[in-house]
Amino acid sequence: MDILHRTSESVCMGLCRILGTSQQVVMRRDMTDISDTIDIQKAGAIVGCKMKNGSYKEGFRLKGSDVDTMFWLPDNRVIWNMSQTQFYNLHKHTVILSDSSESPPGYMLLWLPMERASDKVLAATVRDHSRLIVSSSKYREIMCPSVHPNSKPHGPCASGVLGDIIEYDHAHCFVSDFWPSSASSWRFRCHLWPHPQIVNDIIRKGCHVVAIGPKLENHEDIEWRISFSLAEQILVRSMNHCQFLVYGLLKLFLKEVLNNGLSEDDKLLCSYHMKMAVFWVLQHNTVLAWGPHNLLQCFWISFKVILKWVYEGVCPNFFIPENNMFLFKIYGAAQQKLFIRLYGLYEKGLVECLLHISSISPYVRSAQLNPRLSICTDEHVLISEAEFDGELFREIIRNNYAQSTSDLRLCMKVLHIVEQLIGSFLTQYQVVMLQKITATVLQSTAFILHNLQTNTRVNKQMYVTDRNFCFMLKLAAKFGFVSDMLHIAMYYYKTFRYKEAIFAIEMTNSRKYPDKERNAKAAGEKSYSTKMTQTVAGIIPLENEICYIDELTPEQRSSSRNGKILLHVPPFVLLHMLEVLCYRHVEPMKVKTALENLQSLVTCDQGVFVPRHVRDISWEILGICQQVTGNLQAALSSYQQSLAQKQFNKIHTATEGRIQTICSSL
Template sequence: MRHMSESVFVGLCRIVGTSQQVAMRRDIADIREIMSQQRSSQFIMILSGSKREGFRLLGSDEDRMTWSENNRVIWEFSQSRHYNLSREVLILTDSSDSPPGFTLLRLLTPRADINIRCACVKMNERLYISSSFYRLIMFRSKYPNYTTHIHGPCSSGNVFGKEYDIANCFVSDFWPPLASSWINRCHFWPHLQVVRDIVRNGCHFVAIGHKLGNHEDKEWRISFSVAEQKLAYSMNHSQFLTYGLLKVYLKEVINNDVSSEDKLLCSYHMKTAVFWVLQQNLLSNWCQQTFLEGFWICFKIILKWVYEGVCPNFFIPQNNMFLSKIHGEAQLILFLRLYTLYERGIACLLQSPSIRSCVVNALCNPTLFICTNEMTLIPEYTIDAEIFTELIKINLCYTTTLRHSVNALKAVERLMIKSHLMQYHVPYLQRLVALILRKTAFILHGMYTKTCSNKRSETSMRHMSESVFEGMCRIVGTSNQVAMRRDMADIRDLMLNQARTDDQTCMIMSGSNGEGMRLLEFDLDTMAWSDKDQVNSDLSQTRLYILSRQVLILTDSSDSPKGFTLLQLLIPRADKFSYHVSE
């Protein structure tokens, strides 16, 4: 068994990764999350699921969780004192009528965003956030242009060739009271410091209800995804590879040739089994030589759970995760399938295409020395290539302006100064800084190019203006020519008016010729009037005139458009041309 354990351990290192590769993936995921939170203080999105734990298995999608920091869930009213009610939306749990591990969420503060308000339903004169409504609203508002569908609490689909699951959820800073017994169970595993860190980070609520609950469409499931990631980090590499072996065996053997609708066991059940075995310390020395013993203990626990129809949640044991799916005939078929594998003993691993060669190699060469030194299992260039693959995933879509670039560099500087950086944090930050500087160079180049282009446009416009100005001087005339024409017109008008007798009519040049223009095909405009005829806008102005010598006319604009008026003759002594009476 030890010899076979070492052989399978080496095979799993090549499939799942060595401890160095897993540490690298986790470090880069951690620093990416830290940088993401540095950029946005309101909306948080984290990588979750198997990829966050350090797996890179073929066919695995990318699980993410997202929530708003302004929305906070509390378990009792007294916890509201920790929040600023003018800025944060408080939501209260109500588990009185829900199965263990599920709860209703009651909206306490009406000042919530439109998505939450639209998802609310009234029950017993109180507003509760419906999980089904919220899931549908967020699905339609955030991913309207992508090929997506709702899968459990997540929006699932394919964006740019990448499979993803995104769960829109709520966060609580407090540990669930129903999970307090978990703290007291942690005698052997995990370490006390890990337990404190998990409890301090609280939990989340994902939008899906219990299928047998009284309020399935309104209930929310309590999620311990962040806690499970921390537990996976606390495993040694042999324990982590046991979890990986269970995932591979589930996919290639247990669920092989089973439709997605008929798959009753999932990788979460495998992870739960590993957690229970570790906490109960059922294998005291979990290492490379006892690797398969750990796998076999976990397999027998899963077999026992299927036989009893009870799979207790690791944090809330009262939550039976088999309750809604594994029962009746389906339970019997699954048990017989697993029991058939159990009867074959550890040789059941021969049915896994990925593991078969490792088992055969150990059985056929019982005296063969197997080197389990991880440094010799994977070539350095393979590790370097994977590091590069992880680093090229850096997304700089947020550095669209110079200000964004400066803020990103300041965030990196704060991390470099204040944080304890892990081994693979440094290359990530180096790559990030290089990309930010490159992006900044393009932004500055664009700004300079735009400035130069503007300057060239201004110079070109100036040259064009000068050319057109010169042409118009030839057509219209220079300033000297225009001034000469105006002076000649003024003196002509003056001489004509001086030479006239008192009863003669005044006449002046008007229009473009009077202004100084001498363009071809323009008419000669003149204006003429008699000094004896004076128009007044008010009767009081008549005192300024000699009534015996002048004809007075009064304006009447009461019934005329703006800029027009009627002229009323006040003095009957007018020349004969002024009389034309309309009946």
């Protein structure tokens, strides 16, 4: 084996560690798909359709990458000619007709032939002679704050940061069930890649149009761009893992070399250009063998395609080649400067170029300096079962947040969708994802219905409804995480059954430190469902519009008023809080120990049970428990500590109110 093949295999294994093994990528996609399926099916009068997009949906989890999501109103459909109206009930759907006759390739005008639409769409229209045109810039202005009010415009998207952690881009668009006529020639160009079956699937699923026009005079504010996001997702998923890794390596090269240290305005190339390069290489080099031994050769071919594009100033869109994606962006002095930089890297050669990619360079050096180094190409050895399980459950937590709701109608709708999905083909990862979603929705449903009750008298009807609520919460605990037992404890505390609450608390606490030796021995024998219900304790997301226990109501109100939907509470902080509250009523002698346990957890934990981003609510809860037990000075100190933390939960308004109350009584 020559040195280049050895280096290629070493880099391939390094990329599996950085970007994910094929099993990890499949799992991530399965999780995202099932969450998107629920989001699209529950769309209607209450919420619009939404679907994750971009690198996140493709299966990447690169640090610092944003999460792209597309939003559209379900009753609006873009058509390419009037004959397509026959496929719609015009009393139910609003048809929006496209006109690309005077637009640059990939763009079009949208207008309302019936002059009928929802209020949001009509508010974005402008009259152009006899036609009612939907303005892309007006539509962006109207829709930008609809999901997160503090979002800022960024191209066709509304951008921002969730909880100071996750950057997001929300693109508000329209959907078309038909393939655009301007891309009709694409299917006839696909001889060997992609496969005809994939081509047919892509064309059958149509496309989207996003609210951004070309940077041309009199066009930018009113025109729309065709988005082939669905098609791109299908193409990326049709890649083998080596092809996916080459795409990922190009993204790393862009991030760590070309765009490193540049401002957003100075970044000329983007990930989308890297994706286009891989698509074109796959279509034009069908005899190229994509495998670990020649991964670097495939990367170098893709690199030279980008170099050629920059030299010519032309990056052809894969679906509409006439659409030059460098137009009005890469030209003149900036184009020349970028080409000189790329050509300089090209002259240094493949290996030297790779050494500039900081995350990959160690794998390049180890293969170059150790010719006899044995390189394991079995990706199953690269990640342990425990590491894989950890990522699996993090994905479940991340996707589960999106299904949490305080709307009873949506709870019912999600449960109905889950019931339907259970009868369809599901992967093992999607099964556990649905389990957790079911648990979350059952918990919300139980507390919403309990809070709606007005009859507090003890009678048969009250007994029956209470039994039903308990059944839902116990079912959720059976399906969900270990920490889901705490919803039972909160419900029992809320309904004055302190001994039953303590039993649920003890059950949860007994699994805080699982038998690692027994679990390791049986790990391979356990299903993901069993692992989840027996060993996983996740941060508890409390819906701010649902009252769980009165003691946290001020914090939920503060969080909600400051733009947060959920209050994120570490499970064992909540556990010890409930211990303190319950023992006050049944075993006062144990209150001191419970409070000491809570204080030790909050003050001494190094991020194991109390992650740093939720230390605001953790100190707050310690202060609440100190206050209810009469230690006002200690409570004041804890509240001040809560204010000093990063305000992830946005509870500072409640904290300041509690401090004021204590100061007035000291």
